[in-house]
Amino acid sequence: MSSASSSRRVPLALIIPTLLILLVALGYPIGWQVITSFQHYGMLQQFGQAPEWVGLDNYTALFTDGYLWVVIARSIVFCLVCAGGTVAIGGGMALLMRAVSTPARLILQVALLVAWAMPVVTSMTVWIWIVDWRRGVLNWLLTRLGGDFQGHNWLVEPLSFFAVAAVIVIWMSVPFVALSIYAGLTQVSPEVLEAAQIDGATGWQRLRHIILPLIAPVVSIVLLLQLIWDLRVFTQIKLLQDAGGFANETNLLGTYIYQLGTGAGDFGAAAAVSVIMLALTVAMSWYYVRSLMKEES
Amino acid sequence: MRATKxxxxxxxxxxxxxxxAWAFPVYWMVNSAFLDKATLSSTKPTFLPFGGSLDNFTTVIGDPAFGRALVISLSVTLVTVAAALAIAFLGALAISRFRFRGRASFVLALLLIQMLPAEGLFIAQYKMMSSVGLLNNVIGLAVLYTAAVVPFTIWMLRGFVAGVPIDLEEAAMVDGLSRTQAFLRITFPLLAPGLVASGVYAFLQAWNEFTVALVVMTEEQARTLPLWLRGFIQASATRETDWGQVMAASTLVAIPVIVFFLLVQSRMSSGLVGGAVKG
Structure with a gap:
């Protein structure tokens, strides 16, 4: 066996298992989804009737139905609020960690790590207990502070439902952002900052002209990741709906697909929304993936 | 001077x-887990678990539904970790030790796939699993989980494989070992930390996963731990809940995760932000 042909065959053999599992568990469903999004696939098809080709009907039906636009608009606003809030708070914390003494920084770092480590569903059980309308500690605290929040149900009103969801999502996401930006900040050399200070640069000028440009790459990457992750938020919304929110008034893209598919049994429409969501994610991920690739080669 | 101070x-x-503020929810979970129903039903919250007991924990552990969910979660997680490590290890070897045609596209595809939202796929995965009779099946769920974690696992492992100097392997081959022997005796032991870190990553993903499990594990008998916890949340919407028990259950699910997470956190996040932070 010539070494040239073996060195070509070995890597291909090594990636075959990866290709197989990805094709079976992701490739096939994606293919099915694209095809089904052009078919009428409802309850009858569940019981064996052949699906009917309807071309773009599912897409036109969705886009002319106002509800999809409501869900898309909600998802985008929710995503922007959460991602923006997370990066602002996380960035602020990173700067704070730089400014305080080591013990104070360590306390904050440990708290962030523990919050970050929490599995998402256990975080949700705790938060739902905290905002519980009967005996949650939040209503107790707000009442103590002078408000009238006894028996206030946060999940019934869509706006306060989303406020609770955003607080939870931001609480969960801040640790990763704060610690990543802090890691970026530790790369800023103290000598440069000191020299700038001697030259008379104020704290704000140092932040604006030295620190921010140096940490811009990490900030843009974590912001992009947050945007991608917050657009697909599902677990938090689904569980808050389970805890008493009204699904129709609080659906985001993920829960809407779930409702269309498992609830209404309209797989054609569910597939069409899924295809839209996948396309959005791939478009948003492109820049991130390119930046990782650059560093790789 | 006083102003700076x-x-x-x-x-x-x-x-x-x-x-x-960030630690409070975690503290609140553990604190409430030790308190009994009467204490938690009072209108005034109890901030310290004095006078608490382990009763909630014993009740939860004695609940057959918990045992069932634990067995299912453990089996799915173990199958996923083993399969993902085996598959990803070969893949990582391919991309870090060989330059082959299509390598760049392969890596690009992995990174893109890793970003795909489960929510954009789960209805199709549900249909696929139901058509092959693998709904409510541990292996079926593990297959979906393995595919979901393999791309990032390869990405994590790639650095470790590349970090083992190939000279070391070649020196061993000069000394008379075959390529396989050299690999098994020299390279493999050096890779152990990387395998552990990636294994823990796969463990955390499978153990915590909610979305896909919700869709393909439809029967109560087939619930994983996150789905079992969801049962408490659903119940809380309509009736008085014994939050002490829910918090004890949550604590039991969260503790292995917090321990493992703290072990591998730095490696996972450096894989995510890549070259933007040189640590």
Whole structure:
């Protein structure tokens, strides 16, 4: 066996298992989804009737139905609020960690790590207990502070439902952002900052002209990741709906697909929304993936 | 001088307040887990678990539904970790030790796939699993989980494989070992930390996963731990809940995760932000 042909065959053999599992568990469903999004696939098809080709009907039906636009608009606003809030708070914390003494920084770092480590569903059980309308500690605290929040149900009103969801999502996401930006900040050399200070640069000028440009790459990457992750938020919304929110008034893209598919049994429409969501994610991920690739080669 | 001191003091105070805010939910979970129903039903919250007991934990552990969910979660997680490590290890070897045609596209595809939202796929995965009779099946769920974690596992492992100097392997081959022997005796032991870190990553993903499990594990008998916890949340919407028990259940699910997470956190996040932070 010539070494040239073996060195070509070995890597291909090594990636075959990866290709197989990805094709079976992701490739096939994606293919099915694209095809089904052009078919009428409802309850009858569940019981064996052949699906009917309807071309773009599912897409036109969705886009002319106002509800999809409501869900898309909600998802985008929710995503922007959460991602923006997370990066602002996380960035602020990173700067704070730089400014305080080591013990104070360590306390904050440990708290962030523990919050970050929490599995998402256990975080949700705790938060739902905290905002519980009967005996949650939040209503107790707000009442103590002078408000009238006894028996206030946060999940019934869509706006306060989303406020609770955003607080939870931001609480969960801040640790990763704060610690990543802090890691970026530790790369800023103290000598440069000191020299700038001697030259008379104020704290704000140092932040604006030295620190921010140096940490811009990490900030843009974590912001992009947050945007991608917050657009697909599902677990938090689904569980808050389970805890008493009204699904129709609080659906985001993920829960809407779930409702269309498992609830209404309209797989054609569910597939069409899924295809839209996948396309959005791939478009948003492109820049991130390119930046990782650059560093790789 | 006094102004700077004051400012520093205020910033330290702010840092401590933020630390308390972020740690509070975790503390609240553990605290409530020790308190009995009567204490938790009082209109005034109890902030310290004095006079608490382990009763909630014993009740939860004695609940057959918990045992069932634990067995299912453990089996799915173990199958996923084993399969993902085996598959990803070969893949990582391919991309870090060989330059082949299509390598760049392969890596690009992995990174893109890793970003795909489960929510954009789960209805199709549900249909696929139901058509092959693998709904409510541990292996079926593990297959979906393995595919979901393999791309990032390859990405994590790639650095470790590349970090083992190939010269070392070649030197061993000069000394008379075959390529396989050299690999098994020299390279493999050096890779152990990487395998552990990636294994823990796969463990955390499978153990915590909710979305896909919700869709393909439809029967109560087939619930994983996150789905079992969801049962409490659903129940809380309509009736009085024994939050002490829910918190004990949550604590039991969260503790292995917090321990493992703290072990591998730095490696996972450096894989995510890549070259933007040189650590």
């Amino acid at each position: 004051l400012r520093r003091g205020l910033l330290t105070l702010l840092a401590v307040v933020l630390a308390l």
